[in-house]
């Protein structure tokens with residue numbers, strides 16, 4: 381099972397969590413691959429069976445600049461990925477009304493692509509935790525189980 385991990389990050393936290401996710405999914409026996417600033421052609425060349433997005437939110441509920449090119453390419457080209465499993469790990473701050481809005485944008489895009497949400501989106505709140513990597517571990521384990529099942 382090939383899992384592409386795309387990430388969007390302003391200050392590097394989501395980037396770090398994405399690298400952690402790659403290590404953990406590999407340890408669980410999945411062929412996980414993460415690359416920051418991935419283009420759609422790179423994503424399609426990997427031929428993923430499943431997609432994981434790890435993204436923070438910036439502005440007022442917006443995606444980080446380094447995920448916008450891939451987001452736009454996916455929306456414009458709508459590659460045939462329907463039915464494949466996908467998941468979103470969203471980092472945000474609940475003091476914003478638009479808590480995890482970037483993650484929500486990716487979920488909407490998944491729906492447009494016909495991707496199936498393998499596990500419910502995880503929202504990590506930076507106003508409550510300073511250890512997002514370890515906080516994500518149980519959810520990543522559940523994702524690995526869902527993908528292997």
Ligand SMILES: Cc1cc2nc3c(=O)[nH]c(=O)nc-3n(C[C@H](O)[C@H](O)[C@H](O)COP(=O)(O)O)c2cc1C
Pocket residue numbers: 388389390391392393394395435436437438439440441442444471472473474476478479480481506
């Ligand atoms: C300028 C700015 C705007 C932000 N806007 C939002 C927002 O609209 N919604 C949200 O949930 N979090 C928002 N956040 C919080 C970040 O998403 C959160 O701190 C995240 O952990 C940062 O991850 P990163 O280091 O990968 O960018 C904002 C943070 C900053 C600095």
